[in-house]
Amino acid sequence: MRLAVFNQSGGVGKTSLTRDLGYELATRGRRVLLVDADPQGTLGSFLGLEPPARPRADTFWATVCDGGDAPPVTHPTAFGLTAGLANRFLIGDELALMQQSDPARLLAVVETHLTDYDWVLFDCPPKISEITLQILLAADALLAPVQTEAKSVESFAEAQLEIGKAQRRRKNMRLAPLRVLGVVPTLYNPRLVLHRHHYEELARRVCPSFGYPVFAPIRDYVAVSEAGTRRQPLQRYAPKCPAAADVAALATAILDGASAGQ
Numbered sequence: 527m528r529l530a531v532f533n534q535s536g537g538v539g540k541t542s543l544t545r546d547l548g549y550e551l552a553t554r555g556r557r558v559l560l561v562d563a564d565p566q567g568t569l570g571s572f573l574g575l576e577p578p579a580r581p582r583a584d585t586f587w588a589t590v591c592d593g594g595d596a597p598p599v600t601h602p603t604a605f606g607l608t609a610g611l612a613n614r615f616l617i618g619d620e621l622a623l624m625q626q627s628d629p630a631r632l633l634a635v636v637e638t639h640l641t642d643y644d645w646v647l648f649d650c651p652p653k654i655s656e657i658t659l660q661i662l663l664a665a666d667a668l669l670a671p672v673q674t675e676a677k678s679v680e681s682f683a684e685a686q687l688e689i690g691k692a693q694r695r696r697k698n699m700r701l702a703p704l705r706v707l708g709v710v711p712t713l714y715n716p717r718l719v720l721h722r723h724h725y726e727e728l729a730r731r732v733c734p735s736f737g738y739p740v741f742a743p744i745r746d747y748v749a750v751s752e753a754g755t756r757r758q759p760l761q762r763y764a765p766k767c768p769a770a771a772d773v774a775a776l777a778t779a780i781l782d783g784a785s786a787g788q
């Protein structure tokens with residue numbers, strides 16, 4: 527399964543969720559590749575690697591964007607999963623990608639070189655870019671983290687527009703529709719009336735209007751942030767944190783859905 531973790535809104539928990547869901551899948555015996563698609567290189571850093579300091583050739587995107595035949599560069603991590611890195615050169619790489627005539631270049635690369643992985647998770651950047659569009663063509667499925675606060679819930683309609691555009695592009699290219707696995711409410715504090723309200727909004731009004739399932743939320747715990755600073759998955763840094771149980775429940779729901787072929 528190739529999964530785009532997508533929401534064009536910034537700071538909604540995409541990278542943290544990619545890290546922790548990827549780790550969860552790896553601990554359950556799946557072969558997992560996590561691909562960083564943000565020039566800030568946050569995902570690599572969250573996994574204990576040093577993306578900004580690395581040369582361009584050490585990134586996942588160099589080969590993809592140059593149009594070469596070599597497999598994209600990946601790196602083992604200390605956590606039983608593999609990472610594809612991005613760094614600041616991604617901004618220039620993206621221009622090279624746009625100059626190529628193949629809008630599904632990334633799809634071709636993953637179908638040729640990344641078939642050994644059970645799960646490839648793409649951590650999308652917080653904007654619509656050529657890289658994002660290519661990810662939405664290369665993925666089979668999409669997971670959308672949405673923060674349980676007003677701005678994030680309202681702006682999810684914009685993310686839905688982009689998902690719609692990607693679906694039309696896929697149809698024109700005779701690709702199967704992207705499967706929207708669902709929305710993951712993030713940074714959720716059940717003690718806050720406003721968070722409960724926005725979660726209800728998502729679950730009862732916004733997502734049903736698009737026909738998207740809603741998963742149980744990932745709760746807001748400072749250990750999720752601290753794990754980023756300590757450069758390890760949440761489950762390693764704070765295995766007893768309730769948010770780690772939320773990620774485990776999400777992984778179970780996704781794996782159950784995948785095995786049921788929903």
Ligand SMILES: Nc1ncnc2c1ncn2[C@@H]1O[C@H](COP(=O)(O)OP(=O)(O)OP(=O)(O)O)[C@@H](O)[C@H]1O
Nearest residue numbers: 536537538539540541542652713745746747750751
């Ligand atoms: N469940 C959570 N509980 C507490 N803090 C969280 C949680 N999830 C994410 N955070 C924190 O919120 C901030 C944004 O998270 P993250 O970087 O994962 O979001 P993002 O959507 O990838 O951001 P960007 O759009 O900038 O790429 C980070 O400081 C992160 O540590």
Ligand SMILES: [Mg+2]
Nearest residue numbers: 540541564568
């Ligand atoms: Mg991010």
